[in-house]
Amino acid sequence: xxxxxxxxxxxxxxxxxxxxxxxxxxxxxxxxxxxxxxxxxxxxxxxxxxxxxxxxxxxxxxxxxxxxxxxxxxxxxxxxxxxxxxxxxxxxxxxxxxxxxxxxxxxxxxxxxxxxxxxxxxxxxxxxxxxxxxxxxxxxxxxxxxxxxxxxxxxxxxxxxxxxxxxxxxxxxxxxxxxxxxxxxxxxxxxxxxxxxxxxxxxxxxxxxxxxxxxxxxxxxxxxxxxxxxxxxxxxxxxxxxxxxxxxxxxxxxxxxxxxxxxxxxxxxxxxxxxxxxxxxxxxxxxxxxxxxxxxxxxxxxxxxxxxxxxxxxxxxxxxxxxxxxxxxxxxxxxxxxxxxxxxxxxxxxxxxxxxxxxxxxxxxxxxxxxxxxxxxxxxxxxxxxxxxxxxxxxxxxxxxxxxxxxxxxx
Amino acid sequence: xxxxxxxxxxxxxxxxxxxxxxxxxxxxxxxxxxxxxxxxxxxxxxxxxxxxxxxxxxxxxxxxxxxxxxxxxxxxxxxxxxxxxxxxxxxxxxxxxxxxxxxxxxxxxxxxxxxxxxxxxxxxxxxxxxxxxxxxxxxxxxxxxxxxxxxxxxxxxxxxxxxxxxxxxxxxxxxxxxxxxxxxxxxxxxxxxxxxxxxxxxxxxxxxxxxxxxxxxxxxxxxxxxxxxxxxxxxxxxxxxxxxxxxxxxxxxxxxxxxxxxxxxxxxxxxxxxxxxxxxxxxxxxxxxxxxxxxxxxxxxxxxxxxxxxxxxxxxxxxxxxxxxxxxxxxxxxxxxxxxxxxxxxxxxxxxxxxxxxxxxxxxxxxxxxxxxxxxxxxxxxxxxxxxxxxxxxxxxxxxxxxxxxxxxxx
Numbered sequence: 001x002x003x004x005x006x007x008x009x010x011x012x013x014x015x016x017x018x019x020x021x022x023x024x025x026x027x028x029x030x031x032x033x034x035x036x037x038x039x040x041x042x043x044x045x046x047x048x049x050x051x052x053x054x055x056x057x058x059x060x061x062x063x064x065x066x067x068x069x070x071x072x073x074x075x076x077x078x079x080x081x082x083x084x085x086x087x088x089x090x091x092x093x094x095x096x097x098x099x100x101x102x103x104x105x106x107x108x109x110x111x112x113x114x115x116x117x118x119x120x121x122x123x124x125x126x127x128x129x130x131x132x133x134x135x136x137x138x139x140x141x142x143x144x145x146x147x148x149x150x151x152x153x154x155x156x157x158x159x160x161x162x163x164x165x166x167x168x169x170x171x172x173x174x175x176x177x178x179x180x181x182x183x184x185x186x187x188x189x190x191x192x193x194x195x196x197x198x199x200x201x202x203x204x205x206x207x208x209x210x211x212x213x214x215x216x217x218x219x220x221x222x223x224x225x226x227x228x229x230x231x232x233x234x235x236x237x238x239x240x241x242x243x244x245x246x247x248x249x250x251x252x253x254x255x256x257x258x259x260x261x262x263x264x265x266x267x268x269x270x271x272x273x274x275x276x277x278x279x280x281x282x283x284x285x286x287x288x289x290x291x292x293x294x295x296x297x298x299x300x301x302x303x304x305x306x307x308x309x310x311x312x313x314x315x316x317x318x319x320x321x322x323x324x325x326x327x328x329x330x331x332x333x334x335x336x337x338x339x340x341x342x343x344x345x346x347x348x349x350x351x352x353x354x355x356x357x358x359x360x361x362x363x364x365x366x367x368x369x370x371x372x373x374x375x376x377x378x379x380x381x382x383x384x385x386x387x388x389x390x391x392x393x394x395x396x397x398x399x400x401x402x403x404x405x406x407x408x409x410x411x
Numbered sequence: 412x413x414x415x416x417x418x419x420x421x422x423x424x425x426x427x428x429x430x431x432x433x434x435x436x437x438x439x440x441x442x443x444x445x446x447x448x449x450x451x452x453x454x455x456x457x458x459x460x461x462x463x464x465x466x467x468x469x470x471x472x473x474x475x476x477x478x479x480x481x482x483x484x485x486x487x488x489x490x491x492x493x494x495x496x497x498x499x500x501x502x503x504x505x506x507x508x509x510x511x512x513x514x515x516x517x518x519x520x521x522x523x524x525x526x527x528x529x530x531x532x533x534x535x536x537x538x539x540x541x542x543x544x545x546x547x548x549x550x551x552x553x554x555x556x557x558x559x560x561x562x563x564x565x566x567x568x569x570x571x572x573x574x575x576x577x578x579x580x581x582x583x584x585x586x587x588x589x590x591x592x593x594x595x596x597x598x599x600x601x602x603x604x605x606x607x608x609x610x611x612x613x614x615x616x617x618x619x620x621x622x623x624x625x626x627x628x629x630x631x632x633x634x635x636x637x638x639x640x641x642x643x644x645x646x647x648x649x650x651x652x653x654x655x656x657x658x659x660x661x662x663x664x665x666x667x668x669x670x671x672x673x674x675x676x677x678x679x680x681x682x683x684x685x686x687x688x689x690x691x692x693x694x695x696x697x698x699x700x701x702x703x704x705x706x707x708x709x710x711x712x713x714x715x716x717x718x719x720x721x722x723x724x725x726x727x728x729x730x731x732x733x734x735x736x737x738x739x740x741x742x743x744x745x746x747x748x749x750x751x752x753x754x755x756x757x758x759x760x761x762x763x764x765x766x767x768x769x770x771x772x773x774x775x776x777x778x779x780x781x782x783x784x785x786x787x788x789x790x791x792x793x794x795x796x797x798x799x800x801x802x803x804x805x806x807x808x809x810x811x812x813x814x815x816x817x818x819x820x821x822x
Contacts, residue, residue: 005616005647007673010582012526018675021505022479033684035472042468049460049689057453060659061446062790068433094432100511100663103683115423129682171421205416236416248471250688252511262418264429271540272514273444276687277661278460379473 027353028388033249033330034379036305039298040248041290048285049278056281064274069267071098071255071275075284079255082291087213088223089239089257090230097263100275102211102254105240106130108266109207109256110137113171119163121173121204123151125333125363125372127181130174130209142170143364148324150180150187153194160202172207172238173199178221179212182333182362182374184326189222196229196237205236211254214246214295216328217303226257235259243283245330246295251279302330308382309375312389317396320403330378333362335371340400342373349395354388438764439799444660444741445790447716450709451659452701459696460689467692475685480678482509482666482686486695490666493702498624499634500650500668501641508674511686513622513665516651517541519677520618520667521548524582530574532584532615534562535776536744536783538592539768541585541620542775553581554775559735561591561598564605571613583618583649584610589632590623593744593773593785595737600633607640607648616647622665625657625706627739628714637668646670654694656741657706662690713741719793720786723800728807731814741789744773746782751811753784760806765799 059065067073076093083089099105106129114120116138122130124143134141142163145155156173163170175195177187187195199206208225223231226239242254253275256266306326313321313334322335336342342358349356359372377385396402470476478484487504494500510516517540525531527549533541535554545552553574556566567584574581586606588598598606610617619636634642637650653665664686667677697705717737724732724745733746747753753769760767770783788796807813 004670004672005645007524007616007647007676010524010616011676012522012524015523015676016679018672019480019678020675021671022475022481024479025473025477032474034474037469037472040469040472042464045468045471046461046464049464049693050457053453053457053460057456058448058451060456060661061448061451062436063443063445063660064433065661066436068435069430070433100687101684107682111423112426113418113421113423133682205418205421234416236418244684248688249474250471250476250685252683252685252687259415260432261415261429264431265418265422265426267430268427271518271544272663273512273655274661274663276511276663276690277659278690278693279687282460282689 026350026355028355028384028391029379030354030356030375030377030388032376032379033244034376035245035249035330036298036301036378039301041286041294044286044290044294045282049282052281052285060277065277065281069270069274070094070096070263072277072280072284075280078284078287082287083224083257086221087210088227090227091257094260095257095263097256097258097266097270098275098280099254099256099270100272101244101252102209102240102242103129104275105254105256106133106209108269109238109240110134111269112262112265114139119168119170121156121159121170122364123175123180124365125183125369126174127176127209128357128361131364139171141364146180146183146185148185150177150185150191151175151195153191153198156195156198160198160204164202169202170204172205174207174209175225176209176212177225178210179215179327179329181212181329182331182357184324184329184331184333186216186222186327192222192225192228196225196232196234199236200234205238208237208239210239211242212245212329213241215299215302215330217299218327219296219299238262246291246298247283247286251283252276253279253283299328302328302378305377305382305385306332308385309377309389312386316390316393317403318405331374331376334373334375336373336396337402338371340371340396340402342370345373345396345399348399349392352391352395354392354395356392437761437766439766439795439802440790441765441767441786441788441799443787443790444655445787446656446660446741447709447712447789450712452697452705455697455701455705456693460693463692463696471688476688476692480681480685481505481507481674483688483691483695486691489695489698493698494635494668497632498621499638501638502668505671506668506674508667508677508681509686509691510665510667510681511683512655512663513620513651513653514540515686516665516667517544517620519680520649520651521545522680523673523676525550530579530581532567532570532581533775534586534591536594536774536780537585538587538620539772550582552775557591557594557596559596561588561596561602562586562606564602564609567606567609571609571615575613580613581615583616585618585620586636587620587623588636589621590626590738590740592623592740593742593768595735595740595742595744597627597633597738603633603636603639607636607643607645610647611645616649619648619650621650622653623656623740624652626710626713626741628710629738630707630710649673657702657709658694658697662694663687664690664694710739713739713789716788716793716796717743719796720788720800723797727801727804728814729816742785742787745784745786747784747807748813749782751782751807751813753781756784756807756810759810760803763802763806765803765806767803
């Protein structure tokens, strides 16, 4: 008979509540950055694993392989070429830090810059993991409105001027400029230049999160803010990216690109004895030959699924569901009529095995987001997408009378 | 022309100093948990990677594979069997959390339990990464003296009684009972039982770090404190372990074993979207067939290197170097005569390409540790061990007159 030891009185006072047991994925899973299983490049990954283990497996006996704490050098060298070709970034392998997913990049940059009470600017609708991290850091979060072309520069200019009048210098401006999460927009080149001008004028560094930027369906990715900043002679951008969206989310490999002075500070905070070597080695070997062809094929598959979701929404929600046709990525940011509360919808849908992201978790815009929801489409099959949207529409109609008529029932 | 943006005024006030650029490993590298390159089981890892990617590669498209946030289920199921067989631990796969190295386990447990000012007990000579983490957490660290059988129970009893009189309940008692780092001792079974009795009496949880426990050269590993605690009906032990020492340090896979109520709290703090999937999958596949035979062969190789280091110390330092013949592991904890200051020795040796751990970084015992040093022997070849120890003795003699005579010179 084992008596439970009561750890409760010993816990740090502000720890989050206990997590629930994992019960498997729901039947209709429209959340999470999961990707298309059929697009996983299994054969090429097998070949890469075999080749790199044969050639360099002995190096697993040393922490960080022979590359030191910044990560496997061949992967950083691939990134130097890839970021130049795809995002216009001119950097050296010393200006790259490999991280355990781009989430570790978020954590490290926040640990470097943020104290409680610091002000941070973000797009008003924003990745929930970034919002929750800022809340945990005690940051004062200011949301900048965005539209179909990304963050609105008129709004940014007004907010920066306003903060400056109040004596506040924000610690950074966080943006997901390419395939914004959740609204799917791509910040136009003109706005990118305006953003950098404003950031320079106000002395506010830019924290650029491009974890989805490989997934522009037509391959038309604009230059990164990091690239444009350097071009104009201003080196105040910290850039993060990831292989989670382009190759496989279960591989926890991301990266930070920044001037060496920043990388050297982040390294001092990265106390994990390195990120996973096998993942880095296999990725480097795979990407060298296969990155571009794989991503092109993946984008075709994702576009099909996006089209399937759009068709299903048109069929089952009709004009009640408004959204921008996405230029890429794995999610759709949907606006429903004002009578719908998506937080309540998410709760009721979950009971029916349909999981969605309610807008309020992906926004700091308050009540304006309560009629919005994010639907991720990369992981479910097209059949599951159709069935799931039909089931969601049924729940939504029952509770909110929206949509007024269900397409496939009323015909 | 790019102007450096000055991040300095924006840094969090208490960030650590910038890291230095990695300049490669030194010629004589006696630090770090690196392992024997020749013992890396390359062929079996290649076969494991190929088989598991072929069978389950598609699951890489989902975060956490199909296993949820606690880690790849087949790896947790292997650990259930392995921990039962090797350490006497009775637990379920729900009581295991896979982490990115055991270091993440340290970080999570500290994040769960520690606020600044909390008291923590550790072995007075202790892993520097554990000490530095406690210092960063603002803990009040109390060192318990240890000898060749591990932590001294008379000292622990006195310290606990003393703290209780002062109204202090320590947050936990941290111990590396099997192949203690740095002194290499194995806590005897009798002391393990005494330790648990004291912990129960004083209501102090035990944080057991067994990351080296697979490396007992003769395979004679005592039951873990976790196992003995459960056996006596007391469930106050949190256990961590790792594959870094038994398979390969560059693979960042460790684990926490604890009652579900603790795991559920740690999960809530683990915000990294999972540990590396490929490393977990390959390890599970490899370990199922090869763990025991691999570790047995590795221990033979490590014992040879330990013997080489011992012989080299005898040859070059003679009676000036005192140490316990290690029962296992990858390091030797050496005591030199009182006139030697190993912090200064480490600095001078580094200039000659010889890197060692000075005792003061691996101890909270203060000046008593300044004549001690830790020498890691798993990574260098036997030739490098011999040459490195000879070179170290030369530096030490030049600076401190110790040893009085150099074996291979004076004969």
